Amino acid sequence: QKEVEQNSGPLSVPEGAIASLNCTYSDRGSQSFFWYRQYSGKSPELIMFIYSNGDKEDGRFTAQLNKASQYVSLLIRDSQPSDSATYLCAVQQGTALIFGKGTTLSVSS
């Protein structure tokens, strides 16, 4: 059973801080990785995807991938209260996505 592991949290950070979300995966052959944000009662919203080792930046978000260590992370700089949500890590398996159980982020003002 291919697995994606995330710390369920909650991860609490003050406004303006950097939030660091981590994810590990079991399938060493995985190629593509995704971060989704899900607000309570809403559908998952794609934030970023990454498939090359290293960092990928998009605005306040940076995804980091280390295939040798089988982990993916998401950094959120200058965290805002509006970033408070559950962040889902997903790993591509064929054409499907295998999701972790999500990390709940709480940003306090």
Add this chain to the structure above:
Amino acid sequence: DTAVSQTPKYLVTQMGNDKSIKCEQNLGHDTMYWYKQDSKKFLKIMFSYNNKELIINETVPNRFSPKSPDKAHLNLHINSLELGDSAVYFCASSGGASGGPTYEQYFGPGTRLTVT
């Protein structure tokens, strides 16, 4: 314009009934999916269709039957509903660029099914 839409948004029904959820995408994507998100918020793949062909069929009771009349639509029919079927069901679609490595998926708003 809504990219991936689902109807109904809420569905409350009694055990033993049969119900359907409809999904439509206007993104021109070839692949569509059904996911189930349980009360613990765990999101799990159920089915996937590519150009109307079933390509993923996870371990799901055969009371669940997906149907894709065309590549823009994927419906989910559930027979003999049980209490444990209560969940949020999300439809998603992806373009899966031919030969590309990534299948970014875009989700519909979800259908909250409550079985009483």
